[in-house]
Amino acid sequence: MEKIPILRMGPFLLVTIQVDLYDRLAENLESDLVQMVSKTGAQGVLIDISAVSIIDSFMGRIIGNIASMSKIMDAETVVVGMQPAVAITLIELGLPLKGVHCALNVERGMELLRSRIALTDGTPDDDADTE
Amino acid sequence: MTMLTLNKDTMAVVKEQDVVPLRNRVKEYATKIGMGLVNQTKLITAASELVRNMLKYAKGGKVFIEVVSKGRENGIRLVFEDKGPGISDVALAMKDGYSTGKSLGLGLPGARRLVSEFDIQSTPGKGTTVTVIKWKNG
Amino acid sequence: MKNESIKILQKRKKAILELWMKNQLAEEGLRDDLMNNEDLRVQSEELLDALLNNLSDDTVGDAESSQFDTVTDILAGISVSRARQGFSPRETGVYVFSLKDALLETLQQEIKDPVILYAQSLKISKLIDSFGIVTFETFIKGREEVILRQTDEIAEISTPVIRVWDGILALPIIGTLDSSRTQIVMENLLQEIVESGSSIAILDISGVPAVDSLVAQHLIKTVSATRLMGAECIISGIRPEIAQTVVHLGIDLSQIITKASLASALRTAYTMLQLEVVKKRRFEKENA
Incomplete structure (x- = not known):
């Protein structure tokens, strides 16, 4: 069975979502990801959707779910690389993905995650010091 | 002004895995008439919402894809036809946030916002037909 | 009998053309500045040929008959080219209607029986009137095409996206913000965000005459779409009148960063990017 890899x-x-998701695949991703967050104690989740050409309300809900679930497990979620046409469509659809942070690309997403983690932990960000 | 149908295609949708081929077919047609990427995305997203509704409430149905033209405008018309339970209160179903399932309730009203023309006919016990048109530049 | 009048017209083509040209040249509004008489004659002869060759008992009452396709094509060509050359619709109309005069005059010379003359004149008259309508329709269509093209051009040039700084885009909006305009603004802005890798966009609405709830909704949409891309959007150029209407209409802009001027928006953008604009030291020393 097809599976979306989590690195x-x-x-x-x-x-990184490379294929157009059908529902089962998206639902599996949701549960796999939450499992992984718990298993690894990850502090942040980056979802790269730069290859996704369609996000409908179902996919939008999955993304929102992942963000909310991670949040209560103390991990931040950042969605990166949304295509302009997808962003415009989501807004018109009435789905602004409230509560989900977005970034232009993976690199910016990492920066955003680091700054947010530093913010919530209240501890100085190690990476920021070395920069 | 009269509307002409230039090209027609039918697809049956009965399972979740039929959604992606349907999207691809719609994309094919939209690309053929030179629809821009944003409008294509809106149309395909609307189609995705409607077909999802059809699968969820009526266990599938038929989708007609047509290229239509009116005056100088070309567009794509999609007809979603099912023989499901129908909708008893169409006006309520068109409201944002209303859902009998556990979805966000954006399906119908959201799809309407994404297309140029939207029509829904439903008879409880008989089925529902949703017709949408997206003009190339609309 | 009927056949006769058509035959008469076909036989006397040359005379009709002369008559028509005379009518046209006598017309006060003749635009010999836009088209010389030689061209006018060639054009007129072509049209007359097409008309008379396809005129028959069957077609005389039906201007939409497929046999008249060449006629309508020529007429359409004439009115579109005339619209572009700057002829007024009246001038183009007079051109077609002066043909009617020539045709009727010819019939009058040949047919002596007033009853037949009347019946035949009426038919020809109706036919030419229909062609007159065709010219008007195509004339207007020609104009509409010009307008549509200009609308596209305006939409294209009126929404420039400017890279004001590394990572900062500015988009001055001038004119009314309707839904189709918002689409273009959004598309251009988001595309430019991707291409330039910018993280801040400034939407300057100093040039927007009025902000009502619909315009505000369009602005909010644009801001939300920008955020989905991972960039922040600042709206600048909020004039006092705009602030007043926004509050009076009960529009909630609290989720959006708004600034009075482009300058203060830029300052905010610098702060967000942790940039600092300072005067040169050397300059300071010289002044000290």
């Missing part, structure tokens, strides 16, 4: 990168989990 571990230090304190973060990275998911």
